[in-house]
Amino acid sequence: MSIDYALFGLYPYICLAVFLLGSLLRFDRDQYSWKSDSSQLLRAGSLRWGSNLFHIGVLFLFFGHTVGMLTPHFMYEHFISAGNKQLMAMVSGGIAGLLGFIGVSILLHRRLSDERIRRNSKASDIILLVLLWVQLALGLATIPLSAQHLDGGMMMLLAEWAQRIVTFRSGAVELLAGASWVFKLHMFLGMTVFLVFPFTRLVHVWSGFGTLAYLVRPYQLVRSRKLSLPPGHTTPQRR
Template identity: 35%
Template structure:
């Protein structure tokens, strides 16, 4: 009989003895990522405020951008909400609210698939636009190419975990329940007690998805993705823009004022 290890309010997963590599990947690397993320954001804000931008290429091409950008961003928004709900809300809480495992699984698979496909379709269109449009491609840096590569890998890895879970359901089995492994490990990081054993018990697909995701967050401060941390806080308090007409109204004054650049 395989021994079981409790993870989340009475739920259990198959116990797996963590290796030295597991301790490095799931016990040390997350804190390295956090240090680089926070330190990189502080450095970028202090020394590269002018570069804290998306470097928009809408001026070069806007027709395809109007389709691809909303598709990518709205799909990504749903993906982020799903990740926050799945990683931060314990399984016992959703069960206490009357959400059964089948209900949660159905919502996660259906919304996750739709959001993942939209996000992937949006990023593919954005890459196609960037590659086929001359001025846009000329404005693409090596930094952008690396960012796109890691971002696409993260999306594909996330879709793979969703499709594998859906495939297990179709064949009458049960997909891997990440809320008993990945979610437990994720929450343990923030209390400085990483549950390496919980992450070690996860499947290879989820481990790959998490590793690519951590790499993406480590690159975040040094790419155009940094604009995600921007917020128009000062917008409501901005000064008014004063407009002055150039029309002359002789009835207001008998003297015509000549501008300095006029002969």
């Protein structure tokens, strides 16, 4: 079994299985830990800046990668070419990646440099921040590599790999034969984020998506426990 087949043919399914089943089991068995464990009372200023920059950048990157990688080429080829799509992804993803990288750097420095915060941090908190820091740095490192082939060819291969993985089609691993190790490491760490997701504070992301249900839920009916009484009527009092 080749290392590429293990990492990019089997590992994605292991990560997705752990991501989905692990999240379900944690919600079922350990709901009290389903939170982000905020340390807002300690150095709230740096937390505000770091958290806001990180969330803005990462949320944009998450939805951008999801739509960009999983949308088949025939659905947008009449509106935008592969090369222009790659250029748009490089510019917008570069800005969002830089914001996220600055944000996670602030959060990591805050958690490691302040002794009180470090004492109140779990090992998983620090490991997760380091993982995200490296992942965002690698994402930014892919931009110069993408600039070397602006025809969008490599982007199309990576997108086809992702689409074949999620649709259980064969031939996905072979598409990565010419990909740089930077792309491969970025993809590997991205999958690893999903692998560790159920065991970290990242599970609170599910709650964020769950709040969208409030937009379509029916109105809540509230009825008074007091009976409506006609005017002038007094309620007898017990002596």
